Structures are given as structure tokens and as C-alpha cells.
Amino acid sequence: MSIRKRLTLILLSMMVLTCFLALVKGYQKSMSHGEQLLDSELKVVAGVLMQQPLSINAMAPKMQESAQLLYQIWQSGELLSGSDELNLDLSQYQAGFQTLNIAGQRMRVFVFATSFRTVIVAEPIAKRFELAEAVILSAMLPMLWAVPLLALFISFFVKYALAPLTRLSKQLALRQANDFTAINWQVTDEEIKPVISRLNDLFKRVETAYLRERFFASDAAHELRTPLSSLKINVHNLAAQQGDNQELQAMTQGINRLTNIVEQMLILGRTQPEQWQKQFKEQSLLAITQEVVSQLYEKIEAKNHTISLEGDDFTINGDEFTLVTLISNLLSNAIKYAPANGQIKITLKQMHRQRIWQIEDSGPGMTDDQKQRIFNRFYRVGGDQHPSGEQGAGLGMAIVQHIIAIYSAEINLTDSDLGGLKVQVVFAGAKCD
Structure with a gap:
């Protein structure tokens, strides 16, 4: 993950967490302030009912149902008026505020008592929660809607702040x-x-x-x-x-x-890339391979090797000297390590935009460890004690690797069906005749 994405996610996560904590804290504060306001409202209502000029068996004015308030007015131990839901006896209430289960729900109850009259006012607790939720949602909803917009701003400013680092990264990548x-x-x-x-x-x-x-x-x-x-x-x-x-x-x-x-x-x-790439031109790999085979044919004939050359002709953008050196080194190795009366097979083939030059021999082949070390300078398989008895400097494959780099090609070493080594050189994006 990029630094920009990581910073954006961290800042956005911190913002969401902060909003959540603010939501919880705001909910708690809203509940506390809401309870105080609603308790004050119960006191006011109780005071108004206390002043009602009622006599025994008289009816007090009906409360609006939407207010969700329940009340009772007692005088001289008798109920003057009240809501049917408050069917408890006066002795079950205590002066002041209390929370009770009434009519199947939790109620906030205020009992206002004087020497001649007692007023009981009750309100559902659920109303208080609804009020607190409405307050906190009205305060936090705009902030929640603003989170995506803030995420865009954060991403933009993080990108702007990291612009020098991005520029440096691109310049190094293109170098x-x-x-x-x-x-x-x-x-x-x-x-x-x-x-x-x-x-x-x-x-x-x-x-x-x-x-x-x-x-x-x-x-x-x-x-x-x-x-x-x-x-x-x-x-x-x-x-x-x-x-x-x-x-x-x-x-x-x-x-x-x-x-x-x-x-x-x-x-x-x-064999340095910058020295050769400036003078590249179209080269026929088949023609160059035939030329190299003719140059080394005396060595091939001396060991009575059977050599075959097959495949398609195609051109690549390259330099004749480097291609001759590449093919000559690979063919020389095959001649060295293939035994007398052995086989050497050269194949040219094309697959999509890839052009492949391949050589196989019937020699003893190489172990995986030897394949890893073969491109090291002055390394020779078996050294001078190799069964082939051939002398060498151990620089041929190092030169091959340098030439491969010039062409941005790929070289693969695998086991051949002939019993020895198969070397495959893949030129990408070559031009086909």
C-alpha cells in the first residue's frame, strides 16, 4: 500500500473514531440535559395542577394525549381527578422525583405535596430517550454526511503534501x-x-x-x-x-x-548497453546463426557432431557484432561439452511478439546450482577437470549475460530432451519477416 493511501486511511479512521466518541459523549450530555429540562417541566405541570380550583368529585382539565403526561390530584386523602393509568394508591408514592414501573412501562414520577393537596405527575422514560436521540442525531447527522467530503479533502491534501516524494519516486523509476x-x-x-x-x-x-x-x-x-x-x-x-x-x-x-x-x-x-543501442539496425538471426555455424564448423566436424538448424527467419533490431558474439559463445559451449558423435540442435521460433533463439546439446547437462553460477565471471563447470577436457577462461557466459542485458532479452537454462543443456534466448517485441 502506498504512503498516500495509508495516511488517508489513518486520518479517516481517526476522524470516524472521533465522530463516534463525540456521538457517545453527546448522547450522554443530551440525556443529562434532557432529563433536567423534562424534570423542570414536570415541576411546572405539577405546580399548575396544584393551583386548579377543584373540589371533591370535580374534574380537572384533560391533558393533551400527545403530551404523554399522567397525573393525579389528591386532597384530604381522596382522589379529585387523574389519569386512569395511575391506579396506585397515594401511599405508594414518595415526595419528589422517582422512577417506577407504571402501566407496563418505566415512568418518571414527580410528587408535589402540600398540607392540603398532593399532585402526582408522571411521564414515560421512552419520551426522554426519543428526545435525546432527536437532539444528538440533529447535531451529528451533518457531520456524518460530511465524512465522505472530508475524505476527499484529506486525500487531496495528503497527495499535495507528498508531491515531492512522488516526483522523486517517478524520476528514480525513469532513470x-x-x-x-x-x-x-x-x-x-x-x-x-x-x-x-x-x-x-x-x-x-x-x-x-x-x-x-x-x-x-x-x-x-x-x-x-x-x-x-x-x-x-x-x-x-x-x-x-x-x-x-x-x-x-x-x-x-x-x-x-x-x-x-x-x-x-x-x-x-x-559489451555495455549504452555503447551498442545507438547503432542498432535490423538483423536476421537466421543469417547470423548460419554464419557462426560456418565459422565453427571445423570444431563441429572434428568432434563428428550432428548439428541441425531449423525454424523461422525473423529480424530483430540489434547489432551484428553482439549477436555474433552471443551465438558464437553459446554454440562454442555446446561444441565443448557435447561428447564426440553428439548432437547439437538450434531452433528459431516465434510466439506472439516474442522471438526465440534456442540451442540444445547431448552433453552431460548442468545441476541447478551450476545453472545459478554459470554467469559468474571466471566460473567454469567442473573447472579444468571437466570431462570434456576443454580449456576455457570462464568468461563466455558472463559476456552472454551482458549482451542479453543490451537487448533487454531473457535467457533460460533448462534440461534438453537430447540429454544435455537447453539454452533459450527470448527477444521481446522483435520484428518478424
């Missing part, structure tokens, strides 16, 4: 992962100022670390290319003079391996 520029806008809110200041400081530190990590490997690899090339030439010349020599052969293999590592590090340094 690219490689955008470390400072947030350059002024705010007057004391709560937001330190947040922006800390974020700008963090951006600066992350940018420094990002650039240092990004350029270190590529710079180091670039500096190593020249001495490696010179060393390779010298070893070649020495091998030409001395003929077959196991030590020179081992040295040559080591130099070749180190050269491969350097080249992979250079490619890894170049």
Missing part, C-alpha cells in the same frame, strides 16, 4: 541503470532535502566504482595484448628452430589460453 547524474531540482521540504543530498552522494560514489570496474579489466587486457603477441611470435620462432618440443608446446598452449582470456576480457569491457 536508466547507468545514469549517475545528480538529481538537480530544488525542494523546500526539510524531509526531502537530505534524501536528495544522500542520493546524489551515492550516485557519485557508485559512478566512480562503476567506471573503475568497467575500465580496469579492458585496460589491463589491452596492455597485455602487445607483450602476448610478441611472446607468441618468439615461441613460434623458437619452435621452428628446435622442432617438436613438449615444453614449447605446453608454453604455446598456455599463451593461446592467456590470449583467449585477454580477448574475452576486451569483449566483456565493450
Whole structure:
């Protein structure tokens, strides 16, 4: 739940609770004041009846039925006049106010006694509750109707108060992962100022670390290319003079391996999204796949692999170098780990707006733990002790992951029906031929 919704619900809940407490308190106060007023009314009525010039067996003026008042007038121990409902004897009443059960209902009774006459006036308690309810409802009903309107006002002002935070959230959501520029806008809110200041400081530190990590490997690899090339030439010349020599052969293999590592590090340094997306154009994945297969066909033939390429041709918006590198690394891995006389299957297919490039092999496959670690730099399944005996730098899949990020694509590693690994690259929103 958003902060805005949470604050609105909290404030609205507090308002409703306050209204409820005010309603209860108002009801209690209304009942107290109502009882005092109605008790005073009973006194007045009793005083009026006391002054009536009645004689024995005379009739007092009838009370209006709507008044819901009952009365009796006693003089010299005899009833002069009264309501039929008050059929109790005078001895059952006490002077002053009291609450009794009369005629099947609770009544508020006032007994006004003098030396020559006694007046009894009674009123239903229900009338008092009705009066209190009417008063409290007339006072609270407008407030209850105002609650939805107040909820709208609260929501609006909470939104207005949180506008700087919402703006900051939207700006961060739209910011690219490689955008470390400072947030350059002024705010007057004391709560937001330190947040922006800390974020700008963090951006600066992350940018420094990002650039240092990004350029270190590529710079180091670039500096190593020249001495490696010179060393390779010298070893070649020495091998030409001395003929077959196991030590020179081992040295040559080591130099070749180190050269491969350097080249992979250079490619890894170049595969940054912002460098490639500016030069994208339509590329045919089928044509690029065929080109890569032809480039690696000697290795395929050396291990007597059976390779198949099937599916639909489609184009995606991309760069030829990165796509060649992506497919070459994945195909090279399949060639390395598929045993001699094994199978490699490449499939291109389209599903809705998704375009899928897929490769499967009949190699030993990978465990779930290995699938999680395969994209780590310098990690190789089984290391140099892998049954395939193939040498490698452990950078191929790291480069693949970088290229996947360039295309905002998705890569999935699952088990293949051929017995080995199935790698599926999903390009979203590609253009179909």
C-alpha cells in the first residue's frame, strides 16, 4: 500500500473514531440535559395542577394525549381527578422525583405535596430517550454526511503534501541503470532535502566504482595484448628452430589460453548497453546463426557432431557484432561439452511478439546450482577437470549475460530432451519477416 493511501486511511479512521466518541459523549450530555429540562417541566405541570380550583368529585382539565403526561390530584386523602393509568394508591408514592414501573412501562414520577393537596405527575422514560436521540442525531447527522467530503479533502491534501516524494519516486523509476547524474531540482521540504543530498552522494560514489570496474579489466587486457603477441611470435620462432618440443608446446598452449582470456576480457569491457543501442539496425538471426555455424564448423566436424538448424527467419533490431558474439559463445559451449558423435540442435521460433533463439546439446547437462553460477565471471563447470577436457577462461557466459542485458532479452537454462543443456534466448517485441 502506498504512503498516500495509508495516511488517508489513518486520518479517516481517526476522524470516524472521533465522530463516534463525540456521538457517545453527546448522547450522554443530551440525556443529562434532557432529563433536567423534562424534570423542570414536570415541576411546572405539577405546580399548575396544584393551583386548579377543584373540589371533591370535580374534574380537572384533560391533558393533551400527545403530551404523554399522567397525573393525579389528591386532597384530604381522596382522589379529585387523574389519569386512569395511575391506579396506585397515594401511599405508594414518595415526595419528589422517582422512577417506577407504571402501566407496563418505566415512568418518571414527580410528587408535589402540600398540607392540603398532593399532585402526582408522571411521564414515560421512552419520551426522554426519543428526545435525546432527536437532539444528538440533529447535531451529528451533518457531520456524518460530511465524512465522505472530508475524505476527499484529506486525500487531496495528503497527495499535495507528498508531491515531492512522488516526483522523486517517478524520476528514480525513469532513470536508466547507468545514469549517475545528480538529481538537480530544488525542494523546500526539510524531509526531502537530505534524501536528495544522500542520493546524489551515492550516485557519485557508485559512478566512480562503476567506471573503475568497467575500465580496469579492458585496460589491463589491452596492455597485455602487445607483450602476448610478441611472446607468441618468439615461441613460434623458437619452435621452428628446435622442432617438436613438449615444453614449447605446453608454453604455446598456455599463451593461446592467456590470449583467449585477454580477448574475452576486451569483449566483456565493450559489451555495455549504452555503447551498442545507438547503432542498432535490423538483423536476421537466421543469417547470423548460419554464419557462426560456418565459422565453427571445423570444431563441429572434428568432434563428428550432428548439428541441425531449423525454424523461422525473423529480424530483430540489434547489432551484428553482439549477436555474433552471443551465438558464437553459446554454440562454442555446446561444441565443448557435447561428447564426440553428439548432437547439437538450434531452433528459431516465434510466439506472439516474442522471438526465440534456442540451442540444445547431448552433453552431460548442468545441476541447478551450476545453472545459478554459470554467469559468474571466471566460473567454469567442473573447472579444468571437466570431462570434456576443454580449456576455457570462464568468461563466455558472463559476456552472454551482458549482451542479453543490451537487448533487454531473457535467457533460460533448462534440461534438453537430447540429454544435455537447453539454452533459450527470448527477444521481446522483435520484428518478424
